[in-house]
Amino acid sequence: MSFAFGSAVEPASFGSSKPETGSLFGRATTSGTNSISSLAIAAATSPHLGTKSARKTEKATIPQISPLDFIPLLENQWRNMDWSEEAKETLMESVRSFKPASESVTEARVLLIGPVGAGKSSFISSVQSVFSGRVINRAMVGSSSSTSFTKKLRSFRIRGAGEKADEPTALVMCDVMGVGEGETTGLTLHDALSVIKGHAPEGHQFSPEQPVGADTVGYVRKPSITDKVHCVVFVVDASKVASYPKSFGTTFQQLREHISNLGVHQVALLTHVDQVCKSTGSDITQVYRSQNVQQAMVKAGALLGMATSYIVPVKNYSSELDLDENIDVLLLKAVDHILQYVNLYFQDNSD
16 A cells, blocks of 8 residues: 555444455345345246256346345435435535635635545536536546546636536635555555645645655645645545455555544545445435445445444446436535535634
8 A cells, every 4th residue: 555654543343343345246145134045036036946847947047136136225215315406406505605614714625535446536527517517527537447547636616506607616626646555556645644734736746756845846835724625535436345455444544543633524425326226326316225325335434434424425427418416416415514524624723
């Protein structure tokens, strides 16, 4: 891992063993309503499997069925969510009218950190899309999950919508290099903290061999509260959360400890939730009824050492060419969640 600083931080206890490894898609659960044996799957697909001859006949034609297809949705949402058009408008207005709870600051700076390919840049572009009224990709997104497409520190001001389309909101999202698995493939702990403290200049090109320091061009020696990051958002891929290297857990929890010492609040986004649940994939409003998404959030919490109350699921715009109101609502709810913790920072650091 790139972060090789300090001692390992003990993972938070979630009342269970360490996170399971392996794909969410390739494992059947073994208890409760999720307990499904291969025999039950076979019986569900062919009523004639009771005889040997029938087994021989049907053996080659039994379809490959993912255990995920058999996990039923919960009867009620495990979090309350309003998907109405009115809810969307209320959330948009809340973001547009947001002002930092500090007279000396006009903009709130939010930093997104996560593994390569987790969807940091995509989330920024998706939020920009909601306010632009069309799908855009201003924060350029890569297609590789092994190499970070983002190499520089880039700040994106979220602009208003409608009559206020040309007016920037008080929200600025900062994009940085993704966390990689090797010493030379991702953001270092030193550089991450330099960004959060406000030392790293806009447009800085990250390189493990050249850490941010006093000799860095544009280095901010005495950052003001305006230069600093006011909230850190960890971004985790729901479809990979069970198979991330164990070293990621130590990395994130070390980083979280350092960030906490700076007095900066942290939340998390669980991306690609449409890829871990068939129902959610076809209808995003089912996200809070999905047991798969709920289980992925628990795994994300264990990975980050973070209570699940700080984590929100999102679906970024990727292949879509047109906006979807329900995707917009989920994205806006995530932004609203982030801004709550931004305000806590300003309240904690009020003059």
